Amino acid sequence: MNAVKQYFLATMFLSLFFVGLTNLLASSGTQSPSVHWDYEGELGPDHWDRLVLENWHCKIGDMQSPISITITEKAKLDEIIFHYHPTPLKIINNGHTIQVNYEKGSYITIGHKKYDLVQFHFHTPSEHVIHGKHYDMEAHLVHKGDHGHLAVVAVLIDKGKENAFIKTLWSNFPKDVGTEHIVSEIKICAKHLLPKNTAAYYTYPGSLTTPPCTENVTWFILKTPIEETKAALDKFTSLFKHDARPIQPVHGRVVKESN
């Protein structure tokens, strides 16, 4: 084997190893708790790519999320069919947000594709900006499909009337960080987080909005917001003042909008 061939094979091996590692980390949907990151300062979004090798997408990816949605292409889009079932409340403060982990058995279908609901969590303010508007919060319902591809349904949240579902979650905020609390006497169903109209949405190909920023996400942003009270918003922001990644370049991606 000549030197050029050896070099070529070594490069190819390293690339495959790197892609495999990235996919493995992405498919786990989590990151090692030892890797710290934040939304500001030295560990903030401008530095995520330097914190650990697999975060390279955060810097040089060209399909990053969130984005500002202004120009869209109207299209006849498949309806998202929600098959959400009640589950015991499993809630965790992971240091970046409040996350609710979901038991197996709930899923969505979009056209012929099926994605299992894994967890949902919250950002403030909204990560996506819709025609120049930041909403007060944005919930992300994270679903996993074939080959670890993710479908994230985003629900925008405005200040307004009381939301009983959010109130239940907020009254079970874990006081500690990093431990999942199972509140078995409380059953929740993620369908109560959805607006009445789920037929109207934007969709585009993007990434996780947290490290490692993997570009394996199809986003579905529901156009109809839900509401929560100012007191509920204040309760969340007392724990997480700001947990939204800045807007990323669109790089020629097309955002489709249901008509």
Ligand SMILES: [Zn+2]
């Ligand atoms: Zn999120």
